[in-house]
Amino acid sequence: MVTLSDLAADITKNACESGADMVELEVTEIGDEFRFSVKDNGKGMSRDEAKRAVDPFGNEGSAEKGKVGMGIPFLIQTVDEHAGGWNLHTEKGEGTTFTVWFDLGNIETPPCGDIAAMFMASLLSLGPHEMIIRRLRKTGVADVRYEIRKTEIIEAVGGLDDAGSVILLSTYLRSLEKNQPIAL
Numbered sequence: 001m002v003t004l005s006d007l008a009a010d011i012t013k014n015a016c017e018s019g020a021d022m023v024e025l026e027v028t029e030i031g032d033e034f035r036f037s038v039k040d041n042g043k044g045m046s047r048d049e050a051k052r053a054v055d056p057f058g059n060e061g062s063a064e065k066g067k068v069g070m071g072i073p074f075l076i077q078t079v080d081e082h083a084g085g086w087n088l089h090t091e092k093g094e095g096t097t098f099t100v101w102f103d104l105g106n107i108e109t110p111p112c113g114d115i116a117a118m119f120m121a122s123l124l125s126l127g128p129h130e131m132i133i134r135r136l137r138k139t140g141v142a143d144v145r146y147e148i149r150k151t152e153i154i155e156a157v158g159g160l161d162d163a164g165s166v167i168l169l170s171t172y173l174r175s176l177e178k179n180q181p182i183a184l
Contacts, residue, residue, distance in 0.1 A: 003113025004102060007078065008036040009121055010071045011098050016127035018042025020095065025122055026134040027115060032105035034112060040128070041095040050090050075100065082109045116173040123150050123169065124160055135176070144179045 008027065015023045020042030027036045045053060056073035072088075079086050083106045090096040102109045119133050131150040137143060153172075157165040175182045 002078065003111050004034055004036070004109075005113030005115050005118035007075050007100065007110075008038070009118045011036075011038045011075065011100070012118075012122045013125060014038075014071065015040035015042065015096065015098075016122070016125040016131075018044075018096065020127065021129045022132075023122075023128045023130075024132045024134070025119075026136075028136040029104070029112070030136070030138045032103055033101055034104050034109075035099065035101040037097065037099040039095065039097040044092045044094045044096055045090045046092045049092075050088060054088065072098075078110065082106055084109070116170070116177045119148075119173050120166075120170055123148075123153060124166070142179050144177060146176050146181070148176075 008025070012023065012025050015025075015038050018040050020040035022041045024039040025036070026038075028034075053072050054076055056077075076086060078084075079100060079102070082102055084100065084102040086101070087099045088096070089098075104112075115135070119135075122133070123131060125131075129151070132147065133149075134147045136145050153169060154160060157168050159165055160169065172182060
């Protein structure tokens with residue numbers, strides 16, 4: 001089963017592969033609304049490219065990378081089936097912002113999934129020099145708010161290329177999600 005964090009991870013992966021040197025990922029839960037936004041300063045898309053990206057029949061993907069190009073159309077289908085919404089803003093040479101929201105009160109909405117693991121996978125992705133992750137959860141129980149930067153994490157743990165650093169990052173992200181942060 002797909003989760004909301006799986007959908008956010010897929011869009012974030014697209015941003016990381018866009019040639020961007022900065023990717024911003026924001027995930028908010030306020031009451032029954034779950035929203036994520038992914039913004040990059042990558043190559044962006046023309047109006048025709050954006051139309052093909054959201055059309056399941058207009059996106060041929062990239063055969064040399066083994067892509068089929070169905071991530072965005074699948075996400076849009078999921079949004080449409082679960083009383084959500086989406087917005088795509090992109091300009092050629094300027095980057096892309098993709099925002100998606102779901103009603104968590106709708107019984108058919110997929111579960112949120114493992115947000116900390118999604119953040120970790122995003123931070124470990126190759127591509128952007130900087131990634132900013134913003135998180136807000138206001139549900140009345142254990143409210144959470146934080147912002148982390150990839151460069152600051154790397155500075156604190158000495159890189160993200162060894163098991164010890166990855167374990168420390170995982171522990172840190174999970175502590176933030178529980179609103180019980182530990183020091184890096």
